Amino acid sequence: MPGPPPEHPHLRLVKGNPGKRRARVPPEPARADECPPPPNHLNGYAREAWLELTPELHRLNLLTVLDVGPFSASCSAYAHLRQAEEALQRSGELTIKTAESHPRANPLVRISSQRWPTCSASALQFGLTPPGGYGSAAASSRRLRRASSVIC
16 A cells, blocks of 8 residues: 555644645544553563553553554563563673584574564554654644644
């Protein structure tokens, strides 16, 4: 599909409407009244990430019942990345020796490099990075109030 990937509707509201085109309001999935608790399978760093980020995502209407699965997967990827990075720091070795004494890349480097794209893509998807559309909190809330007054 040509062009940029579709954005979350609330993320588009926060970014503003520079083209001044009529805003299309897609159907909204259900949103819980309270911030969802972390899924049972999350533990350690993944649970920490969930507890740190979900209240803000919920407050900004960026976390619906359909987003719980993908967001928990991104929290798990973050936990794996963080564990691999900490283990790499402890060992201090980017290469290891095979049984034949040949140098080989440390498997932790591969784990880390495989998790970075997942973490950065999910951060962009949920609007956790500046390219995702958030600058300062004050500017974001001003844009959201302005956009909601246009649509409502």
